[in-house]
Amino acid sequence: MTYSTPSKTPYPDGAFELVLCCEIIEHLLYDPMHMLLEIRRVLSPNGALVLTTPNCASLTSVACALHGRDNPQIYACYSRDRGGRPHVRQYTAHEIRKLLESAGYEVRALFTGRNAGADDASWVQGMLQDKGLETGLRGEQTYCLARPAAGRAVERYPQWLYD
Numbered sequence: 001m002t003y004s005t006p007s008k009t010p011y012p013d014g015a016f017e018l019v020l021c022c023e024i025i026e027h028l029l030y031d032p033m034h035m036l037l038e039i040r041r042v043l044s045p046n047g048a049l050v051l052t053t054p055n056c057a058s059l060t061s062v063a064c065a066l067h068g069r070d071n072p073q074i075y076a077c078y079s080r081d082r083g084g085r086p087h088v089r090q091y092t093a094h095e096i097r098k099l100l101e102s103a104g105y106e107v108r109a110l111f112t113g114r115n116a117g118a119d120d121a122s123w124v125q126g127m128l129q130d131k132g133l134e135t136g137l138r139g140e141q142t143y144c145l146a147r148p149a150a151g152r153a154v155e156r157y158p159q160w161l162y163d
Helices: 032-042 059-067 093-102 122-130
Strands: 016-022 043-054 105-113 141-148
Touching: 016 032, 032 043, 032 093, 043 093, 059 122, 093 105, 093 141
Parallel strands: 016 043
Antiparallel strands: 043 141, 105 141
16 A cells, blocks of 8 residues: 655644644654644744643553453444444643644643443553552543644654554
8 A cells, every 4th residue: 555645734834723633643654743733833923722632541441451251442443334443543631732743743741531321440450550650640541732833743654653
């Protein structure tokens, strides 16, 4: 399969004050940085990006992995009607911060939230605390607010994400 250079979106530079990128990044087959750089291009200098995505480091995902029965990805099932695409890559909240900073954004807010009806994985929280591991940002969903950062260097292909 050949992959060509992505094109620009049909919007002028600085055309939007707000871009919502909700539950999209985890479905991209190729080059999430292209999407983030295009969003940055079309945002006004004082514009904002709101990005949401499942958190693969959530208490629920960790519990699934430790039980060894279920795939730790949240919402990883294939669609029966072939209308949807499963998650290609899920991110931790920390990776979302690194990804946005690599694309030249300043992260203004980053938090996670538990989904209603999610497994009670409080035992995972206790285990993490007992082992001295990080317990923050462990909700099933990641929420991020970021703004274009003037003068911030862009790392087009962050080494931790691209081969």
